[in-house]
Amino acid sequence: KAGVTQTPRYLIKTRGQQVTLSCSPISGHRSVSWYQQTPGQGLQFLFEYFSETQRNKGNFPGRFSGRQFSNSRSEMNVSTLELGDSALYLCASSSKTGGRAEAFFGQGTRLTVV
Amino acid sequence: GQNIDQPTEMTATEGAIVQINCTYQTSGFNGLFWYQQHAGEAPTFLSYNVLDGLEEKGRFSSFLSRSKGYSYLLLKELQMKDSASYLCAVDDYKLSFGAGTTVTVRA
Numbered sequence: 001k002a003g004v005t006q007t008p009r010y011l012i013k014t015r016g017q018q019v020t021l022s023c024s025p026i027s028g029h030r031s032v033s034w035y036q037q038t039p040g041q042g043l044q045f046l047f048e049y050f051s052e053t054q055r056n057k058g059n060f061p062g063r064f065s066g067r068q069f070s071n072s073r074s075e076m077n078v079s080t081l082e083l084g085d086s087a088l089y090l091c092a093s094s095s096k097t098g099g100r101a102e103a104f105f106g107q108g109t110r111l112t113v114v
Numbered sequence: 115g116q117n118i119d120q121p122t123e124m125t126a127t128e129g130a131i132v133q134i135n136c137t138y139q140t141s142g143f144n145g146l147f148w149y150q151q152h153a154g155e156a157p158t159f160l161s162y163n164v165l166d167g168l169e170e171k172g173r174f175s176s177f178l179s180r181s182k183g184y185s186y187l188l189l190k191e192l193q194m195k196d197s198a199s200y201l202c203a204v205d206d207y208k209l210s211f212g213a214g215t216t217v218t219v220r221a
């Protein structure tokens with residue numbers, strides 16, 4: 001079956017702009033989690049959505065938001081971009097919420113803020 | 115808060131064994147995952163431990179001691195393709211990751 005698909009793969013944005021990233025989970029998976037990966041901080045949890053509801057949230061400012069649609073596809077939005085937001089953004093889908101099951105990761109979206 | 119520690123780098127020769135340790139202090143615990151991530155690629159699942167003891171999966175084994183907050187990933191018969199970053203992740207109703215251990219396999 002198809003894996004987790006993230007679009008776009010690469011993005012270059014200017015400080016102050018906003019960006020929307022998309023994630024299509026594995027068919028049948030209702031949990032989608034988002035992570036930010038940087039060389040210094042590693043993988044940091046942003047938030048998880050399950051059945052269109054945010055179930056858990058990490059320690060990121062309100063500029064980072066997300067949503068999930070009825071087909072389980074999820075989007076992540078970052079407003080008022082800062083240079084420090086440059087990172088690889090990974091989404092992961094799972095059959096269960098709140099961990100407790102293997103997470104399958106997409107290839108990520110590489111965001112560069114200039 | 116969450117505290118998950120693992121060594122930054124390890125180097126070993128082809129055919130050898132390497133053990134990557136992970137210690138954790140987290141507010142909750144539902145299990146511990148190990149993921150492998152090659153440069154420029156997505157993390158891929160290696161193992162999941164929820165009970166104490168050793169789980170063996172081919173050349174890879176993972177051990178968990180919940181009372182000690184400790185896990186290790188054992189890579190046997192190392193191959194060049196095992197050069198990657200290995201991520202320890204604690205399941206506390208979300209995945210909290212360590213910073214990762216970069217393993218370099220030399221011929």
